[in-house]
Amino acid sequence: MANSIWKEYPAMGKRIDRTTEFIHKSLDMRNEAIAKMIKDLTSGGKMLRPAFFLIFSSFGPDKKTDKELIPLAASLELLHVATLIHDDVIDDSPLRRSKPTVHTKYGKRNAIYAGDYMFTLYFETISRYLPQQSQILTNALSMKKILIGELDQLLINFNVDATAKMYFREVAGKTAELFSLSTMMGATISGGDHELIARSKNIGHEIGMAFQIIDDILDFGDSRDTGKPNFEDLRNGVYSLPYILGLQDKNAELISVLSKNELNNDDINEAARIVVDNGYLDQAKGIARTYSKHALKRIAKLPRGKNKTALNKIVEELMDRIE
């Protein structure tokens, strides 16, 4: 069943369910344990990327059927989950969505291959359902930008000289690009003109940036809410925006804590306190707000309709998570 965020949009909830079904039917591996794991990972999530794709495919002049759209919606979630699985291996994260990660349960070997397999399903679906011209348009650069974003993350890792600019560049690739791809692919498949495609791409980018920053901010909250172990990233030298803002501000106290060889629980609490007391957390919230405001401004210029109303509400609900 679709995630509860779709309760208000039952029609979208049904399409999300059909997208999940499509993914599950596509899994044709003999290894049942891994197939089951992938099924779990692609069930009950918010499925934001497929949803954005479906919403944006209503804005162009060509009306496509769900038979044409659902596979492409599914492909975006496949790509997303593939990168999640590989990220979890790399970061050695024990939990994802409150469940053990693939590599924790089935070992790194299976996790790497499961990710590769899902990448493959993504490309297979794209090459079957997306016209070649649109493939080149939407696909050529996106995947690479995502991976280059991941590689750029290394430049920030354990780097107390990291700046907000480096962080934004990384997130633009790592998270926002997949949102851009989803919105842009929707505009493209529905025959949108150059202006609509460019606008959709920008909206996807801004929502993606806001989304990642909000995720960073929620990391300050209770780990039971997000299903992720709290401060795990910080221990791995992965600095989220509130910390980056402190580092960029050359906050001596923060630099001194984060420069330690290994962070114990006291260090982590201390770093969090510094970030809150100096207003870096609020500053990060302000930046997320700015991104979502920009997105809403652009959304206002999209063609009217119930999809536009839903889009507005979804963006506002995302913001509500940190207000």
Added chain:
Amino acid sequence: MANSIWKEYPAMGKRIDRTTEFIHKSLDMRNEAIAKMIKDLTSGGKMLRPAFFLIFSSFGPDKKTDKELIPLAASLELLHVATLIHDDVIDDSPLRRSKPTVHTKYGKRNAIYAGDYMFTLYFETISRYLPQQSQILTNALSMKKILIGELDQLLINFNVDATAKMYFREVAGKTAELFSLSTMMGATISGGDHELIARSKNIGHEIGMAFQIIDDILDFGDSRDTGKPNFEDLRNGVYSLPYILGLQDKNAELISVLSKNELNNDDINEAARIVVDNGYLDQAKGIARTYSKHALKRIAKLPRGKNKTALNKIVEELMDRIE
């Protein structure tokens, strides 16, 4: 410069060089260290998969230019090297082609992303240079078969009940499928009919099977020849064909050694001795010979020409490595 196996075929050597150049020009990541590593990994190898693709693209009625062919040849090597990099992370292999593996030198994170990046380059190149109809024909199943082969490997790992049938199924996916893809893509792009495509696919499969078994047999040789640490696989519970044949034969001596919790050098030498003394190594050589004979028989039915002569010689040279 192209590998020395192309010395006898200078025209092919030049096309291989151009293929390498295409790969190097495609690398557009900011991370220069990793770009350099990928360049090293795609230089000086035998480049058999691109070569088979180029050879088979001469057998159909449509004559394509190198401008159309070289990118596709390059894509096959990209796909090959992507799987190598991930395999090395998974097996924790320290060396590849006598050089430190990506993950040894740059860490697992970079290795996983570098592999993902190369998968992406593969798909990007395919979606740009291969007509969509051929994409669906050649591509849809191949990549998945390769990955499913890799996952099947787990069924054999540390499994003293492994059979030759399980081994063949795994190798059919893991190694032979990429050779099939190369030969079949060549036949397809050159407008070959159903018969030529099917024949090319079978030849690729048989060469691939022979190639993997020969590789297994060479593992018995000096590690300095193959650039791989000797018997590393055995220690990791990855059984090559000679061992599998002994296990299938229910050789009690071999089962007893391989059932130990950890194999020391004496155990490994003992296992190798058992395999040689009981003729399993020779049996494996016989199977490789059978595969290459089948391939040569099918090659005889291909259109005449200098490419056919070269193909015959290459297959014979591969076999010579174990004679």
